Amino acid sequence: MTAARGRTRAGYGLRPVLPGPDTVPTTVLIGASPFNKVYSPARLREHVTWSVSQGLRVHVLFAGVEAAYRLIDAGDSPRRAVRRAVRATHEMRDACRTALAEAGDEDPDAYLHVWTKLEEHARYRELRDLATAAYRDRPEFRTAVHDELVGALRTSLNREPTLAELENSAPYILAEVPLFVDAPAILGTDSVMFLYHREPPIFLALHQGIVPGLAPSPGMGLGVLTLPAAPATAAGTAPAGTGRDALPDILDWPVRPGPHGTAPPVFARLRASSRAHRLRMPSGDLFWIFVRREDIVRVTTDRRFSRNLTGRDVPRFGPAEDFQSLPGALFNTDAPRHTRIRRVLDPCFGPAQAEEARGWLTALAGDLLERMADGPNPADLVASYAVPLALRAACRAQGIPGELQERHLDGLRARGGLTTGPAGTNALPLTVGLARDCLDAADPAASHPAAVLARARADGTLTDEEAVGTMAHLIVTGTGPVVGPVPVMALTLLRHPRELDLLRREPGRWPAAVDELLRHHHNGPMSLPRLATENVQVGDVLVRAGEAVLTPYLAALREPDHCERAAEFDIRREPDALNLTFGAGPHSCPGASFARVYLQVALRGLFDRMPRLGLACRPEDLPWNDPEDLFTRPRKLPVTW
Structure with a gap:
């Protein structure tokens, strides 16, 4: 990683956090959180498009089946929770695939990663096993994991989560820890900056050495993707007659149906x-x-x-x-x-x-x-x-x-x-x-x-x-x-x-x-x-x-x-x-x-x-x-x- 340059356009920006504020990445890994409006398919596509426009090599990380645990805690049946999690990941992945393809990538899927698939990588398995053991054996690490989870669970449950609910959802964070620690080795690149819309407390705790063996590698960085405000309109609707998404007076056939054969x-x-x-x-x-x-x-x-x-x-x-x-x-x-x-x-x-x-x-x-x-x-x-x-x-x-x-x-x-x-x-x-x-x-x-x-x-x-x-x-x-x-x-x-x-x-x-x-x-x-x-x-x-x-x-x-x-x-x-x-x-x-x-x-x-x-x-x-x-x-x- 090299010295920083200005990176803002149309409300977007990148604020390096680790190793330091003067860091400029060449490769970034966007952590796409399902069921978070910041990472809706449309906004995620914009995130990727902007990052590519800044000359960055963009990878995107998607949750695996672990994403279903939060839904189960919120009252979904396991079968329904899995279906919803799979669907959310698929829709986000499609949005990113489209953005990368539009940017000229011939094989966008090479840069889109699901936790489940990463189990094939020995370094990922090693670090995940270490994280699982640390969660079991180190109270301070277990507390850090729960602190990372409590906000999201509070939102989905509309109340304070119980200890059992925090423990049920812990695999979501544990599956992500290897990418906080050594994404360069897992992705096969010299350096990676993990991008998120806020500073994840668990990442900062790992950087401070809370668990021996899980400190971020020298090529591992953290950055915050600052985002433009979402349009103040109804969901899925752009302001009529304004902005770059305004409808032209003349549209072109065909009128494409919505998902699952619904209205366009x-x-x-x-x-x-x-x-x-x-x-x-x-x-x-x-x-x-x-x-x-x-x-x-x-x-x-x-x-x-x-x-x-x-x-x-x-x-x-x-x-x-x-x-x-x-x-x-x-x-x-x-x-x-x-x-x-x-x-x-x-x-x-x-x-x-x-x-x-x-x-x-x-x-x-x-x-x-x-x-x-x-x-x-x-x-x-x-x-x-x-x-x-x-x-x-x-x-x-x-x-x-x-x-x-x-x-x-x-x-x-x-x-x-x-x-x-x-x-x-x-x-x-x-x-x-x-x-x-x-x-x-x-x-x-x-x-x-x-x-x-x-x-x-x-x-x-x-x-x-x-x-x-x-x-x-x-x-x-x-x-x-x-x-x-x-x-x-x-x-x-x-x-x-x-x-x-x-x-x-x-x-x-x-x-x-x-x-x-x-x-x-x-x-x-x-x-x-x-x-x-x-x-x-x-x-x-x-x-x-x-x-x-x-x-x-x-x-x-x-x-x-x-x-x-x-x-x-x-x-x-x-x-x-x-x-x-x-x-x-x-x-x-x-x-x-x-x-x-x-x-x-x-x-x-x-x-x-x-x-x-x-x-x-x-x-x-x-x-x-x-x-x-x-x-x-x-x-x-x-x-x-």
Whole structure:
């Protein structure tokens, strides 16, 4: 280490403590403390970014399973405490990995260290054994360890910790001691300055020689990272229109979901913004995006906003043709044409028809669950259950004959997001061809949509374009949107065991639970676009004729002014008088009743048949689909039972 230089920028600074105030490090080790807001993922990323900008070689230290001990003392069960500790470490590590990668490190993980992994290092094991023995045999060292712990435990317990609680949490400090003593040997460098947001008393006690053999090595230093004040705004929200994190007037697609398939964080920032924003799509077209519930209801119920985007000169999501360009389809028409098509289909999708389907849906789900139970364990819930159940249910409900079901699967594989590229472009003719063949093969006496549309085409109520286009849209919306909710909702229930236990005790709550799951996730962050047919004032925005708008229902369902504790998952929540889960206005989803029954059957059947169902990996390790896809879901959901 060499002579000091000034190290302050934008409120950050580094104050050397040991060996002395004139010390300047070349390598630092940031001690990242979980459940401390100073080391939230966002702030930790800033710490690393600033340190790298000062020319420092940055390592970061994360707690191992020992972090769970404090949570257990605070009342968490061991299983829950471990899960929370693992999750906190994973999120902090991701933030640091991103910061190091952005700084040009090709292998960021080489500089990110978890106590558990350090057990592989002989010097770490040696020093940890010495610390453990000193805690057992030296009262003065035991007192120093307790002094280090008492503040954090007092905060988490909201009272003075007992001696037993201090002793239970002592391994947290003992696991860190080796890095206070000889981080250079453990990390393989000449010198290291340990950085923390305050001076740890235990480090100072070791420096004073409280335990022979645990004095810091000559290359070991201590520094305090002085931090800028946290913004005085709601958690996760930046001041609207100010600062380097202010939202630009034009955002770029895609809108990325939040953790575990929840609402995109940008929705909260858009809602807090003092001005309107637009979203630039891959086509280059700009769409107004409205996230306030009042604005969303206004747009979706105002007939001056059209769902007919089939023209060649209208704004489009992607450069290729997609299902928004399919003429005559129910979802791409307006009144009176839309009213006429909807009147033909409505008898297929009422509450009574949905209840009639409950029996055969239960049988389909039961068959798939038995096969899954007899197969490999762990298994992928998406491939073993969610996809085949959605396909079988769609074929049965819509009237797709058995000989055409393989083509339906091919179309499902080809369909992607709204910004479809070559695969999605290929899906359009595939699905239209399948729709036409379904109508041609329909049993004239049947009551499913294919038969109803075929009869309406035959008697002239609907044109060929309307019947085929609507059947094609039913094929798309009756399968793809139904695959995702099962694994996403199963994941949410597994992540909320108290809610799941309540459902097991009171199965009559399943309908309310499904409604809350739909509110919590919807089935994706984005809605179908609408086109202004004349100038319309929406809130503070004048939407001009020919401009496109987006009204994500998930944003409306999460609006805090209309939903108390909107970000929380609570199956006891009172139902909303205006439920926007399935839309509002003339284009609300015709299959809402069927979708609710389907999800009730699929989820209840899953947890009844497999009461010990659990995740086979950490939720943070799940692979999710491309954010450009319209429907959010994990690509795989490994489970065990």
